Amino acid sequence: MGPVASWMRAHGLTRSLSILALLLTPLVAGGLSYVSPSAARAGPGSDPGEETRGQINGVIKHAETGAPIEFALVVLTCDCFTGSREAMTNARGIYSFGALPAGRYTVRAFAGTGGITKIIELPVGAKFRANFSLDPEPERVVQIVVKAPPVASTAAAAMTISMEEAKQLPVGVRSSRDFTAVVDLSPTASRDVSGITGAETYGEIQERGFTKAAHSSTFSIDVDTASYSNVRRFLRDAARPPADAVRVEELINYFSYDYPAPNTTGAPFSVTTEVADCPWNPKARLLHIGLQGREIPAGKLPPRNLVFLLDVSGSMSSADKLPLLQRAMKLMVSTLTRHDHVSIVVYAGASGVVLPPTSGADQAVIMAALDRLHAGGSTNGGAGIERAYALARERFDPKAINRVILATDGDFNVGDVSQAQLQALIEAERESGVFLSVLGLGTGNLKDQTMEMLADKGNGNYAYIDTIHEARKVLVEQAGATLVTIAKDVKIQVEFDPAQVKSYRLIGYENRALAAKDFDDDHKDAGEIGAGHSVTALYEFVPADPKPDARTKRQRKRDAAQAPQPMAELRLRFKAPDAKHSQLSSFAVVDAGTTLAASSNDFRFSAAVAEFGMLLRDSKHRGRASWAGVTSLAAGALGNDPGHYRHEFLDLVALAQALPKP
Template identity: 40%
Template structure:
């Protein structure tokens, strides 16, 4: 049995929990009302809890039994008997799918789809380079949108427009990564090509590749798992999926790493005290024992997790809270604005945040997006165990080990060569794109990550001189937990390459951007068709790569979903 971190108590509340046949019940969740902490019974159903009060109220819950509350006195051994439940737990009922918009008091829009919430995005428009030559956008690129879109399409459901964030879809695949040379932190590359859907336009690709950290030299990690175990998580694609995901992650812990677990469901409590990565079996067992019940006090849970992370803070180490939830907070502060204020204060401690979203039907994408953005963190959506393995194992260093903070891409176009430009994706950054005086909050860049941004540009001349720069890049960043600002300058040369001769991974990125525009029914689609999207992907995808091969299938499914079944040409054979 474990004990939560509490103020020093004067009394002990002791006892045991049995069923109505006299069998000891272990792993019964015990909620202490005075401290709002959670405990559980040990292997023989016994418990011992510190209390500042001579008598205290405890609530006992476990699946399959009726919940019981009782006032316990410190001077008496108590036997708590739980009766088997005769009422089946409520299961989620099928719901009608609806789409509606509502304006919040601060002017921000959210859209609702089957009780799921998303920020309403405003598509970036063409900006005249002469009036507004400067463009700035945060490189805080999450990857949640692609797996969420995949979930809808695989369920044969139309994708909510505002669930489609094109920059996240493009960067899901970590395309066009080139290792920085000479121990540089970043490698920057640019490429100009023709635009498949607009004969009068061109595409400008900007790529930032971050240095890969040597894990043998990475400092120890202090990780706090903040896991939602509320009643809304009691579905196979929620808590059970998260448990399997964290089990995969635990296998990669090093002895110098430490893990703590804070849970919230009805109340907030410490589930696992800080434990070294050498004790993988103990951590795994603790995760496996999690069960779902109660309401969702997300605000107090976030405070508790950050407080614990600060108490166990490792100087010059990796300190991170990993929040795993469907985002459905229903106790305490619940609005995006209130959570934004909360997390802005908490991140000042130097603790980073990763958000892992799960579930459907009441999934709150807007809340997790807010938390990740304001918490110096990142955000992924887990739609199945393979996605969990990708995020928590294959891309472990990208997800949890940042190489830079507050990263912002500043771009100044040459108005003599560029007439108009449009940033594809990053749609929630529209005001910043058109107003260079706007403040842009940068994001974190993970180890070994590749970030692609794509602009559609209209040039002033039919073909600019090779000796002239299209634009200038000034990359702004800070090293982790270092307030000093660094800058990296890079010219965007006129290295035009016809689209059919473009690097395959840039062509694939173009197909993905077109896919996102099609799902959003963009007004800039031009000549784009589902067949064109598929053809470009087929010509450029590495079909031996599972995710890229799956993308081809996803295009076909989306085409049929939106337009009805069609006969699709066969996939090309792998090259020898």
């Protein structure tokens, strides 16, 4: 993969021209010619290139001090292209997007946990300067609607900088010729995706079928989201993800849902259940289960004792690996306080400490250590992880978040340490209070199964970072959910009433299944819930066949006035983060006969994502599922979508639909 393709991969901008070819083939075959929208709109004597000469650029400064903010993230979306474009500010706070078609643009600027959104109407060929004043500390999102002036009056609005200023722009987004071309690439840019999976490996998923309701269902929760961003990477590269890369529960749990917050005196999470029609199976219904973890405001997060274990082997040299990781970590570093401590351990042929435990107040020291990293050598992760745990223990604080965060493209060789010894080490450290999270990066070498196992054994999370926007989501926006555990060893058990339910199947969670006896076993490890995190699970079930009704008219009338009988019992077990013994909660689940149309946005959107996953996996349980059905269901259930993630999902559905059939 060349440097330009790697840069596109790291910024989430890749689009394959093969999709366009697929869409245009019927037109050409039918003897019709295709005229680009810009050519169609351009009148006689006009310049067609003017259609994509629009620019949006500006400067981001601190709201109080007026100082430029470096490494602020700017995300650009528009109704005129799919996906998003991202840029980071340079040392002077400058960002820029070029080669923009006319359209309604949403520009979101982020620094620390602060964010502001501007809506810009950009005419053909216009240039617009959108400056931001941000307070990186409190979280606040303000929407400002502005309208760019027509092209004829944009001279004063156009941004002019010197060559020296242009040289200060982030590497990979500045042009060697002029500032106008400082862009992320065209949304139709492509790269060769032949053999995209390379040496990537995925654990086999044996999709479960329907089970008679006489048996209970038990599983561990899963808060990992790596599968969704990995699937997104494949689709943006116009490639079909391997079926085993599609873990449906992780697709569903990538999104936040509008579940009620837990009360302040009970369990650390709330529980929501909803039952309605199944969109892909007219003979079945869906049970939607949602858990919502208690949120902790950014200003009240406990101190962080973080040890980053970074893979700097030769395979990490491409732009979508170590360079992307360095930028991602700088976003996180900008949120640190003097109460936090960060260490950096690297490993390749050997391991070493690049940064000893350093206060979050010394951000310049941490940034400099990140800048010194370079990739080279073979991989020996075993020695590195031992060194990382040793540093975490050195600064261990029982009142702090004590976490090792492993970042790698997946080639995690363990050297002289056996896999069994490595697993035993991780399990022992989690009992001492040092958890392990894993960040996956890059293409062609991803050892997905290994990384998922490491995070699972370490009581941590597994996320895949495909763009700088995803890095901000994981390391900044969801820092609480990623790092602060509010409940551990969370298990769910559902027992259906055979009189009302004939058979059922849990959608996804294949590698989280537990035996019924494991539910009450406090020694059995299970998943964790982070602060503010939500967990969602779906059951597809077939109602029991109706029996002859021998009741009298009076009896039927009396029974109708009574509350309906529960069709299932939902039981949960969990432990407090520092507890040895679990707590038990149980809830009655009632099917009130709700139709799909009358169900909540969360119900319908989660069902659409499940249907999307089944289509990607070519599941034998997909029934009447279709891309059109997914699009219609999701589009009508977007609800409040502050991060634009549900809208982005519609873009991925379109990309998946354009792929050749398997």
